[in-house]
Amino acid sequence: MTDWEARLDDAARDYEMFAGAGAGEDREAAARRFRARIPAFAAGGAAALAALTSAFDGEPWRAAAAVRIASALDTPAAAASILAGARGARGSTSAAVARLARPQQRIAPDTTLLASGEVDAVDEPPVIEAIDALADRGDLAPVRAALARLGDHTRAHALLRLALAGDGDAVARLVEAARAGSIAAALRLAYLAHPDGVAPAAALVASNGHLAVDIVVAYATTALVPAIAARAASHGDADVDDLVRTAAALTGVTVDDAAFDPATYALSRAGREDTLRRVTAARARLAPALRYRGGRPLTLAILADDLASPDAGPRTHAAWQLRAITGEDHGYLLGEDLVGNLDAIDAWRVRAKNPAPIGDGGWAFLGAPLPPPPTA
Numbered sequence: 001m002t003d004w005e006a007r008l009d010d011a012a013r014d015y016e017m018f019a020g021a022g023a024g025e026d027r028e029a030a031a032r033r034f035r036a037r038i039p040a041f042a043a044g045g046a047a048a049l050a051a052l053t054s055a056f057d058g059e060p061w062r063a064a065a066a067v068r069i070a071s072a073l074d075t076p077a078a079a080a081s082i083l084a085g086a087r088g089a090r091g092s093t094s095a096a097v098a099r100l101a102r103p104q105q106r107i108a109p110d111t112t113l114l115a116s117g118e119v120d121a122v123d124e125p126p127v128i129e130a131i132d133a134l135a136d137r138g139d140l141a142p143v144r145a146a147l148a149r150l151g152d153h154t155r156a157h158a159l160l161r162l163a164l165a166g167d168g169d170a171v172a173r174l175v176e177a178a179r180a181g182s183i184a185a186a187l188r189l190a191y192l193a194h195p196d197g198v199a200p201a202a203a204l205v206a207s208n209g210h211l212a213v214d215i216v217v218a219y220a221t222t223a224l225v226p227a228i229a230a231r232a233a234s235h236g237d238a239d240v241d242d243l244v245r246t247a248a249a250l251t252g253v254t255v256d257d258a259a260f261d262p263a264t265y266a267l268s269r270a271g272r273e274d275t276l277r278r279v280t281a282a283r284a285r286l287a288p289a290l291r292y293r294g295g296r297p298l299t300l301a302i303l304a305d306d307l308a309s310p311d312a313g314p315r316t317h318a319a320w321q322l323r324a325i326t327g328e329d330h331g332y333l334l335g336e337d338l339v340g341n342l343d344a345i346d347a348w349r350v351r352a353k354n355p356a357p358i359g360d361g362g363w364a365f366l367g368a369p370l371p372p373p374p375t376a
Contacts, residue, residue, distance in 0.1 A: 002047065002051060003047075004041075004044060004047050004048050004050070004051035005051045005054070007037065007040065007041070007048075007051070008051050008052065008055060008062060008065065008066065008069075009062065010037070011034055011037045011041075011065045011069065012059065012061045012062040012064075012065040013030075013061075014030040014031070014033045014034040014037070014065075015030075015034055015061055015064060015065035015068060016061040016065075017030035018030040018031040018034065018337075018338050018339070019064070019337065019338070020061070027308070027310055027338070028308050028338065028342075031338040031339050031342060032342060034065070034068075034339055035339045035342060037069075038069055038072045038073075041069050041073070042072070042073050051066075052066040052069060052070055053066075068337070068339065109126065109129035109130045109132070109133040110126060110130060111130045111133050111134050111139075111142065112130075113126055113127055113130045114127070114130055114131070114134070114142045114143065114145070114146040115142065115145075115146070116149075117149065119146060119149050119150060119154075124151070124153055124154055127150070127154045128153075128154060128157050131143055131154065131157055131158050131161055132161065135161035135162075135164070135165065138165075140161070140162060140165055140167070143158050143161060143162060144162065144167075146158065147159070152177075152182055152184050152185075153184040155177075155184075156174065156177065156182065156184035156185045156187070156188045157184075157188065159171075159173050159174050159177075159185070159188060160174070160188040160191060160192065160320070163188075163192055163194075163324070164192075164320075164323055164324060164366075166366060171189070171192070171194055171196060171365075172196075174188055174189050174192075174194075174197065175189065175196050175197055175200060178197055178200035178201065178204065179200045179203075181204070181207075183204055183208060183211060183212060183215070186200055186201045186204050186212070186215050187214055187215050187218065189201065190214075190215045190218035190219045190317075191218060191316075191317065191320035191321065191324070192320065192321070192324040192365065193218075193219070193291070193321045193324055193325055193363065193364075193365075194324070194365055194370075195363045195370055195371065195372055195373040196373070197219075198219060198221060198223050198224065198373035198374075199373060199374065201215050201216075201219060201224060201227075202223065202224055202226070202227040203227070205224055205227040205228060205231060205243065206227045206230045206231050206234075207231075209231050209235055209239040209240055209243065210239055210240070210241075210242050210243060212243070213242045213243055213246055214313065216228070216243060216246045216247070216250070217246055217313065217317065218317045218321070219291070220250060220291040220292055220293055220298050221250075221290075221291050221292070221373065222250065222251060222283045222286055222288060222290075222292060222375075223288065223372075223373050223374075223375045224247075225247050225250075225251070225279060225280065225283050228240070228243045228244065228246075228247050228276075228279075229276055229280065231243060232244060232272060232273075232276055240272070241266050241267045241272065244267060244272055244275050244276055244279070245267075245275075247276070247279045248275055248278075248279055249293075249294060250292055250293070250294075250295075251279050251282035251283055251286065251292065251295055252282060252292070252294045252295020252296070253275065253278045253279050253282050253295075255267075255271075255275055256271075258271065259271025259272070259274060259275055282295065287361070288372075288375040289361075289362075289363075289372035289375070290360070290361030290362065290372070291358075291361045291362075291363070292361060297359075297360035297361030298358075298361050299352070299355055299358070299359075299360055299361070300322065300325070300326070300348075300351065300352035300354075300355055300358065301349070301352040301353075301355070303317075303318040303321055303322050303325075303348075303352070304318070304322065304345065304348040304349045304351070304352040305349070306318035307319060307322075307332055307341065307344070307345045307348060308338065308341075308345050315334065316334060319332050319334050322348055324365060324366065325357065325358055325364045325365065325367075326351070326357065326364075326366075326367055327365075327366035327367035328351065328367075330344050330347035330348050330351060331343065331344040331347065332344035332345065332348065357369050
């Protein structure tokens with residue numbers, strides 16, 4: 001084994017830790033170690049490039065690490081050669097590269113999709129990518145023009161991007177759609193952490209059960225607990241288990257092992273009812289106007305740390321909410337991996353040292369504090 005092959009093995013272990021099984025501080029530390037290794041490969045000349053190119057004959061994580069390093073090289077020809085090797089890999093190596101290195105194989109979104117008269121029939125991901133590409137460069141006119149032709153999910157995403165750009169009508173349109181039963185619109189309002197969406201979200205929680213769990217997680221407000229209790233009263237089964245556990249996590253209530261049915265691993269009826277009683281009691285001790293995480297007021301610092309979460313849900317919520325609350329953008333990209341987002345995470349943590357405009361658990365939009373939603 002050459003020295004560069006040994007270095008690539010070390011990089012692959014770090015890559016696996018942050019892109020695969022790692023979590024928490026160890027995961028972030030691994031990403032920082034991995035990033036620190038890249039300049040040596042960039043300066044290592046032909047021997048370093050040979051080690052990267054040979055990675056596709058072995059361990060999948062080694063191949064994925066090589067692709068990630070190649071994507072950061074300042075030598076396009078060398079990077080292209082390595083990526084060509086990745087595309088030619090077979091079996092488990094090919095699968096690993098396709099699954100883990102996709103963010104590095106960037107393809108420009110087709111922004112002309114929004115001009116199509118049949119855009120509502122196009123698969124959602126390409127349309128959302130087109131919306132984001134236009135919004136990122138400040139070209140919002142095609143997004144506004146396409147609103148009437150978009151489907152429910154893509155329209156909600158377009159309105160999210162318009163709201164972040166300061167379009168005063170976008171939030172109102174999302175609220176209107178959520179009141180009409182659009183879970184997609186209610187979720188985008190939760191991404192914006194906008195208090196005007198809490199009331200329609202409560203109605204959707206009571207009527208849709210587990211389909212609205214992500215809305216409850218993103219909003220992080222005890223104002224939704226009564227809706228969860230109402231759903232549990234009318235649907236006393238596993239339909240509400242995720243909602244009950246989410247409410248417990250929100251209020252800082254521990255769900256005991258005894259609350260679960262050992263045969264099904266779901267909450268038993270008695271366990272569900274006991275957990276809800278404790279959640280309701282905890283809610284009564286918390287300030288109804290605030291947002292919470294684990295019974296503690298939600299802050300910008302907590303959201304900034306969520307950007308490094310191994311789970312996509314917290315990362316997604318935090319990425320949108322930090323921008324919506326502050327009106328600032330520090331370069332975090334949901335489509336980027338942890339290594340590519342380290343600078344943005346550091347920038348958001350620095351920004352979060354100033355807790356304004358929400359302080360401890362407050363509400364704000366685009367830098368301006370807002371009154372909390374009404375509470376029952």
